[in-house]
Every structure is written in structure tokens, then in C-alpha cells.
Amino acid sequence: MSSHQEYSFFGAVEQSFDKAAAFTNWDPGILEQIKQCNSVYRMHFPVKIGDKIEVIKAYRVQHSHHKTPCKGGIRFATSVNLDEVMALAALMTYKCAIVNVPFGGAKGGITIDPKKYTPYELEKITRRYTHELIKKNFIGPGTDVPAPDYGTGEREMAWILDTYMSQKPGEVDALACVTGKPVTQGGVRGRREATGLGVYFGIREVCNMAEVMKKLGLEPGVEGKTVVVQGLGNVGFHAAKYFREGGAKVIAIAEYEGAIMHPDGLNENDVFQHRKKTGSILNYPGATNITKSSEALELECDILIPAALENVINGDNAPRVKAKIIGEAANGPLTPEADEVFTQKGSLVVPDMYLNAGGVTVSYFEWLKNLSHVRYGRLEKRFTENQNKNIIKEIEGLTGKKVNDTQKSLIEHGPDEVDLVYSGLEETMITATREIMELWLNNPAIPDMRTAAYVVAINKVATSYAELGIFP
Numbered sequence: 371m372s373s374h375q376e377y378s379f380f381g382a383v384e385q386s387f388d389k390a391a392a393f394t395n396w397d398p399g400i401l402e403q404i405k406q407c408n409s410v411y412r413m414h415f416p417v418k419i420g421d422k423i424e425v426i427k428a429y430r431v432q433h434s435h436h437k438t439p440c441k442g443g444i445r446f447a448t449s450v451n452l453d454e455v456m457a458l459a460a461l462m463t464y465k466c467a468i469v470n471v472p473f474g475g476a477k478g479g480i481t482i483d484p485k486k487y488t489p490y491e492l493e494k495i496t497r498r499y500t501h502e503l504i505k506k507n508f509i510g511p512g513t514d515v516p517a518p519d520y521g522t523g524e525r526e527m528a529w530i531l532d533t534y535m536s537q538k539p540g541e542v543d544a545l546a547c548v549t550g551k552p553v554t555q556g557g558v559r560g561r562r563e564a565t566g567l568g569v570y571f572g573i574r575e576v577c578n579m580a581e582v583m584k585k586l587g588l589e590p591g592v593e594g595k596t597v598v599v600q601g602l603g604n605v606g607f608h609a610a611k612y613f614r615e616g617g618a619k620v621i622a623i624a625e626y627e628g629a630i631m632h633p634d635g636l637n638e639n640d641v642f643q644h645r646k647k648t649g650s651i652l653n654y655p656g657a658t659n660i661t662k663s664s665e666a667l668e669l670e671c672d673i674l675i676p677a678a679l680e681n682v683i684n685g686d687n688a689p690r691v692k693a694k695i696i697g698e699a700a701n702g703p704l705t706p707e708a709d710e711v712f713t714q715k716g717s718l719v720v721p722d723m724y725l726n727a728g729g730v731t732v733s734y735f736e737w738l739k740n741l742s743h744v745r746y747g748r749l750e751k752r753f754t755e756n757q758n759k760n761i762i763k764e765i766e767g768l769t770g771k772k773v774n775d776t777q778k779s780l781i782e783h784g785p786d787e788v789d790l791v792y793s794g795l796e797e798t799m800i801t802a803t804r805e806i807m808e809l810w811l812n813n814p815a816i817p818d819m820r821t822a823a824y825v826v827a828i829n830k831v832a833t834s835y836a837e838l839g840i841f842p
């Protein structure tokens with residue numbers, strides 16, 4: 371299965387599922403129900419582009435209804451096809467289960483190259499797609515809630531929201547029909563950076579596990595570790611930022627036109643600005659060019675972060691990958707063959723379906739905010755600040771000492787929305803990492819962390835099916 375033509379992404383997800391299902395005791399019928407995609411919607415619709423009518427191909431797949439609404443992003447790319455959308459929808463189910471986000475998995479996609487259209491044309495396509503979803507009841511706060519994915523962002527989510535609201539006047543919870551919206555349109559602060567920050571929290575937690583690091587021949591902690599990031603999109607950019615701020619060195623960044631390398635570490639924002647200005651990541655002042663982008667994956671480093679598309683590390687190049695830790699920020703960057711290679715080599719693969727769950731976790735916070743119609747922190751911020759001020763005053767009175775101004779403002783500070791979102795995300799990622807690791811370390815027969823993550827996910831989904839009484 372190493373050749374790209376034969377590769378089925380959904381097949382790879384099924385293969386990983388089966389590998390893990392062997393470590394559970396669920397009825398084969400239950401396992402089969404969990405594995406299948408429940409509803410698949412493929413559509414064609416016409417959109418007038420210039421003076422031509424273009425027929426646009428698009429999808430929405432709801433993988434599981436064990437919890438509702440279904441949840442998952444919408445991708446705009448020429449590579450979008452049914453197999454891919456099904457695989458990504460299935461990953462969403464497992465991802466949500468692991469981080470205890472009460473949604474079923476879904477995914478959508480439009481087979482277009484967004485760079486070939488003007489913003490006006492993209493808006494027309496996005497609105498028509500939303501209209502098709504509404505017609506079949508494939509979108510709504512309680513049925514199916516899209517979000518950004520590869521090739522889409524806040525702008526597209528705002529168009530989706532506006533189309534939905536214009537057709538559902540008076541629907542009180544309409545804002546919750548899509549997440550990843552601009553903050554001015556009902557979005558939540560912290561959603562933009564959530565996936566990259568979640569990747570950082572997850573890897574940091576793994577790096578803090580001394581036993582795990584010892585097996586890899588690494589020192590505990592993120593600080594001082596060398597990192598290679600593939601993809602400077604929203605996820606890769608923020609992952610690089612938090613690794614740098616956490617004291618790691620981002621020694622290389624790759625994009626599709628090439629990669630750049632600097633042994634002292636790169637600043638992702640400067641690199642981003644350079645790329646924006648020159649149209650290429652290459653020729654960044656002081657860095658070494660790597661003209662073949664895929665070679666960046668094979669650089670000597672501690673942590674490799676593939677943050678672009680699926681199937682970039684396969685049976686062919688995995689033997690040349692030198693990183694000790696591979697953190698899957700993208701969905702499905704490794705094939706099952708690559709997994710085998712890393713298990714043999716003793717490298718640690720931290721799997722996508724929980725490592726990149728930060729995005730959907732904060733989407734969940736956004737959905738809750740929309741349903742409650744109130745900004746996080748609005749009720750308690752001032753109350754907490756007043757309470758903290760009183761505590762400081764009391765301590766100063768009792769001890770006769772003054773708390774310095776920096777400490778004072780730190781202690782007094784009541785939570786803003788972004789503080790609550792970050793801490794909720796941190797808690798979620800730490801808990802998920804520990805749960806998966808514990809299961810893995812207590813079951814030596816489980817070959818890798820991905821299989822352990824699938825076992826956790828399968829157990830949770832199967833339990834909620836059982837609780838629903840679907841399997842008497």
C-alpha cells in the first residue's frame with residue numbers, strides 16, 4: 371500500500387481501528403456499527419463563475435450519531451474526495467470521544483482550489499454549499515456543526531452562519547450552527563490558536579513523563595528540544611510559536627515550495643512575514659534552503675510535527691525519519707506502514723486523533739458559549755477580582771508585609787474568556803494524554819500509542835451506544 375494511487379485513507383483508519391478492536395471485548399456487531407459512516411451526502415451544485423457555470427462537487431459525512439450534534443470541519447482542496455472525507459469524519463468521532471467532547475464525528479469538503487477563486491466567488495460557493503446542507507438537515511446547532519479545516523477559516527464560517535441565519539429567522543440558538551467564527555460573529559477567543567496550542571500541551575505532557583523520555587534516550591521537558599514543523603498554516607504556525615515560547619528550538623519549517631533550516635531556531639512569525647512578502651519560504655535571511663520540501667521530514671531532530679495533509683510519511687520515507695517523537699498535528703499524516711516502521715525503530719508517534727483535538731475542544735467551548743448566550747468570564751471576573759483583593763488585604767494586615775505590584779496584579783486578576791478557554795484546553799489535553807499513556811503502559815501487548823488511543827475511543831463510543839440502549 372506504499373504507492374499513493376492505492377492508498378485509501380478510510381482504509382487506513384479502518385486498519386488502525388481493527389488493530390485496536392482486538393484489545394477490547396465488545397461484540398463484533400457493535401464494533402462494526404462504530405466503524406461505519408452513518409450518513410454520507412455527496413452533492414453537485416452549479417455556481418456562476420464569471421460568465422461560465424461551474425459544477426461544484428462537495429460532501430458532508432456524518433460518521434457517528436452516538437452523540438449529537440455531529441461535529442467536524444469543512445475542507446476546501448482539490449484533493450477532497452469521498453474516501454478522504456469519510457476518513458476524516460471517522461477520526462472526528464474518535465477524537466471527540468478521547469477528549470470527552472460530547473459530539474459524533476463528521477466532516478465536509480468541497481473539491482476546489484480556493485486560490486483559484488476571488489473572495490466573492492468563494493462566498494457564492496460557500497453559501498450555496500450551506501444551502502445544500504440546510505436542505506437535507508445536514509447543518510444545525512443540534513444536528514451537525516461544521517468548523518474550519520484545511521483551506522477554510524473564520525471568513526468562511528461567517529458566511530455559513532449568515533446563510534443559515536437568513537434561512538432560519540428567529541432560531542434562538544442559530545449562532546451555534548457553526549464554530550470557528552470570528553469573535554465579532556459569536557466566535558470564542560482562543561479558537562484560532564487552539565489546535566496548535568493543544569498540540570503543544572499534548573507533546574509537553576508526553577515530554578514531562580520521565581519514564582517515556584528515558585526509553586527514547588531524551589531528557590524530560592520540552593526546553594532545549596529541537597523541533598521540525600511541516601506546514602505553516604494555522605496549526606503549524608501556532609504549534610511552532612508555542613514550542614518556541616516553551617523553550618524548544620524550531621530548527622526547520624517546511625512548506626510545499628521548500629523548507630528552511632537554522633540550527634539556532636527560527637521565529638515562525640518572521641518566517642511567515644517573509645513568505646507573505648516574497649511569496650516563498652525559501653531565501654529567509656540567515657537560514658539554509660532545502661529545495662525539496664519532503665527532505666525536511668528526514669532532518670535530525672527530537673520532535674517532528676507534520677501539520678499539513680495526510681499520507682506524508684509512508685512506508686517509503688519512514689525509515690529515513692530520524693525524529694524520536696512524531697507529533698501528528700495534521701489528520702492522518704502517517705500511513706499504517708509508517709506506524710510499523712516507527713514501532714520497530716522505537717520512535718514515539720503521538721497520534722492525530724487526540725493530539726490535534728484542541729481545535730474541536732475549543733469549538734465545543736464556542737458552541738456552549740453560543741447556547742448560553744453569554745461570554746465566558748462575564749459573570750465571575752469582577753467578583754473574583756474583588757475576592758482576591760480582599761484576600762491580599764487580609765494577608766498584608768496579618769503579616770505586616772506588602773505584596774509587590776507585579777504579584778498583586780497576577781493574584782488579583784479575574785478570568786477573562788481567553789484565560790478560561792486556555793485553561794480548559796490545557797486540562798483537556800493533559801487528562802487525555804495521561805489516560806492514553808496509562809492504558810498503553812499498563813497493557814504491554816498494545817504496540818503503539820495510536821492503538822492505545824483507539825482503544826480509549828472505542829471503549830467510550832461503545833459505552834455510550836450501550837447506554838443509549840441501541841444494543842440491548
Ligand code: GLU
Binds near residue numbers: 515729
Ligand atoms: N477541523 C478541525 C479538526 O479536524 C476542527 C473541527 C471542529 O472544530 O469541529 O479537528
